[in-house]
Amino acid sequence: xxxxxxxxxxxxxxxxxxxxxxxxxxxxxxxxxxxxxxxxxxxxxxxxxxxxxxxxxxxxxxxxxxxxxxxxxxxxxxxxxxxxxxxxxxxxxxxxxxxxxxxxxxxxxxxxxxxxxxxxxxxxxxxxxxxxxxxxxxxxxxxxxxxxxxxxxxxxxxxxxxxxxxxxxxxxxxxxxxxxxxxxxxxxxxxxxxxxxxxxxxxxxxxxxxxxxxxxxxxxxxxxxxxxxxxxxxxxxxx
Amino acid sequence: xxxxxxxxxxxxxxxxxxxxxxxxxxxxxxxxxxxxxxxxxxxxxxxxxxxxxxxxxxxxxxxxxxxxxxxxxxxxxxxxxxxxxxxxxxxxxxxxxxxxxxxxxxxxxxxxxxxxxxxxxxxxxxxxxxxxxxxxxxxxxxxxxxxxxxxxxxxxxxxxxxxxxxxxxxxxxxxxxxxxxxxxxxxxxxxxxxxxxxxxxxxxxxxxxxxxxxxxxxxxxxxxxxxxxxxxxxxxxxx
Numbered sequence: 001x002x003x004x005x006x007x008x009x010x011x012x013x014x015x016x017x018x019x020x021x022x023x024x025x026x027x028x029x030x031x032x033x034x035x036x037x038x039x040x041x042x043x044x045x046x047x048x049x050x051x052x053x054x055x056x057x058x059x060x061x062x063x064x065x066x067x068x069x070x071x072x073x074x075x076x077x078x079x080x081x082x083x084x085x086x087x088x089x090x091x092x093x094x095x096x097x098x099x100x101x102x103x104x105x106x107x108x109x110x111x112x113x114x115x116x117x118x119x120x121x122x123x124x125x126x127x128x129x130x131x132x133x134x135x136x137x138x139x140x141x142x143x144x145x146x147x148x149x150x151x152x153x154x155x156x157x158x159x160x161x162x163x164x165x166x167x168x169x170x171x172x173x174x175x176x177x178x179x180x181x182x183x184x185x186x187x188x189x190x191x192x193x194x195x196x197x198x199x200x201x202x203x204x205x206x207x208x209x210x211x212x213x214x215x216x217x218x219x220x221x222x223x224x225x226x227x228x229x230x231x232x233x234x235x236x237x238x239x
Numbered sequence: 240x241x242x243x244x245x246x247x248x249x250x251x252x253x254x255x256x257x258x259x260x261x262x263x264x265x266x267x268x269x270x271x272x273x274x275x276x277x278x279x280x281x282x283x284x285x286x287x288x289x290x291x292x293x294x295x296x297x298x299x300x301x302x303x304x305x306x307x308x309x310x311x312x313x314x315x316x317x318x319x320x321x322x323x324x325x326x327x328x329x330x331x332x333x334x335x336x337x338x339x340x341x342x343x344x345x346x347x348x349x350x351x352x353x354x355x356x357x358x359x360x361x362x363x364x365x366x367x368x369x370x371x372x373x374x375x376x377x378x379x380x381x382x383x384x385x386x387x388x389x390x391x392x393x394x395x396x397x398x399x400x401x402x403x404x405x406x407x408x409x410x411x412x413x414x415x416x417x418x419x420x421x422x423x424x425x426x427x428x429x430x431x432x433x434x435x436x437x438x439x440x441x442x443x444x445x446x447x448x449x450x451x452x453x454x455x456x457x458x459x460x461x462x463x464x465x466x467x468x469x470x471x472x473x474x475x476x477x478x
Contacts, residue, residue, distance in 0.1 A: 020384060020387075023380070023384060023387075024383070024384065024387050026377065026379055026380040027376045027377060027380055027381070027382070027383050027387070028376065028377060029377040029379065052382070053380045053382070054380055090459075093398070093401075095398075135394075136397060136398050136401045137266045137267065137397070138265065138266055138267060138268040138397065140265055140268065141262070141265040141266055141291075141292045141293055142266070143266070143291070143292070144263070144266050145259060145262060145263065145386075147384075147387070148259075148262075148263050148266070148386070148387065148390045151387045151390055151391065152390065152391075152394050155374075155391050155394075158375060158376070158377065159332070159334075159375050162332075162375045220329075
């Protein structure tokens with residue numbers, strides 16, 4: 001397991017944002033929050049309200065007077081900013097940061113630093129960082145809400161190598177139909193149609209049945225789906 | 240250009256969340272918002288406050304009484320839910336959804352549907368969707384804030400094929416140093432050290448200089464960095 005990045009909020013202004021950060025950290029498997037000089041003091045009831053079930057992250061959060069005090073054990077620091085800086089620093093995206101976190105030694109302590117809502121990080125803050133983290137945003141409006149910026153970083157952390165886990169059909173109560181099930185259903189349909197005047201031109205029947213068969217094989221069907229279709233077919237044929 | 244997914248909020252409760260959705264849509268290049276039966280009516284001052292510079296997305300948003308009315312022109316619908324459903328539907332992650340959006344015909348209208356904060360989408364809502372969209376979240380706390388869920392989808396849309404654009408050093412005011420610059424600087428350092436008693440054991444000097452050289456070549460340096468280091472060195476040598 002790679003180290004979990006620590007989230008550091010420098011001088012956050014709104015309790016709602018601090019609480020929303022805690023909630024989304026919890027949603028995406030992060031735990032440790034450090035807060036430097038929160039404007040409205042600490043604890044903050046608005047933060048607690050917004051955190052909902054992630055309240056424990058706020059209860060465990062540690063508060064510092066200044067940035068160096070929050071960094072005593074941090075070995076790798078990413079500073080988030082969208083603005084160009086006249087500084088020679090590697091600029092990485094959230095995805096690149098998380099890849100680096102997964103590839104580095106597992107015991108290196110990593111933190112991601114976020115500035116105050118209105119002004120962002122100062123150059124003095126950024127000097128201490130190994131890398132600048134920039135979330136790609138539209139030129140139209142490049143100012144991300146603080147908790148949204150934390151959300152993107154936490155999401156990239158949590159979903160690293162998880163992007164295909166849910167890629168499966170949910171056939172919860174029924175297994176996928178076998179091809180034989182589907183074949184018999186199509187045969188049953190053909191027999192029912194044979195008893196009508198559906199196939200008016202006999203030489204076109206084969207091609208028509210191919211097309212009809214493909215309608216039912218194009219979409220994955222469960223065993224229950226096939227039983228339902230067969231039931232409908234019987235009902236219609238008997239009418 | 241692929242189609243831009245339309246965001247549909249079904250019966251959203253909090254104006255703050257609607258506004259935060261609009262802001263993050265704008266941050267990540269989405270524009271069209273549809274809202275079904277917002278609990279507190281429309282327009283909503285709290286939504287406007289939270290949207291900040293994305294207010295125009297709220298002004299252009301269209302309001303509907305029910306879900307079918309909002310879908311008159313939608314050809315591909317993703318329904319977001321974290322809960323398991325007893326339905327046979329393809330479940331995709333945000334990344335898979337956005338890949339599909341980029342790969343489909345550019346003129347197909349796609350929408351992503353989000354349910355009310357407290358209860359999420361109903362099964363009746365979900366039946367209309369082609370796919371279930373599930374954002375991977377921690378078992379610890381799987382309830383994402385509405386605007387955070389929109390943020391993740393919009394972020395995946397915007398950053399599709401953008402994850403390496405910013406991967407460059409920002410040497411804004413100065414070019415990267417040439418290897419010759421760095422070589423001369425190291426030589427200058429060696430000469431300065433020769434005049435001190437730093438190399439006490441002559442046979443160890445070569446190895447020591449290799450290590451020192453590697454300190455300065457391990458990190459990318461700008462031309463200005465090299466001039467600064469040389470200036471420091473001269474100042475120290477003259478002292």
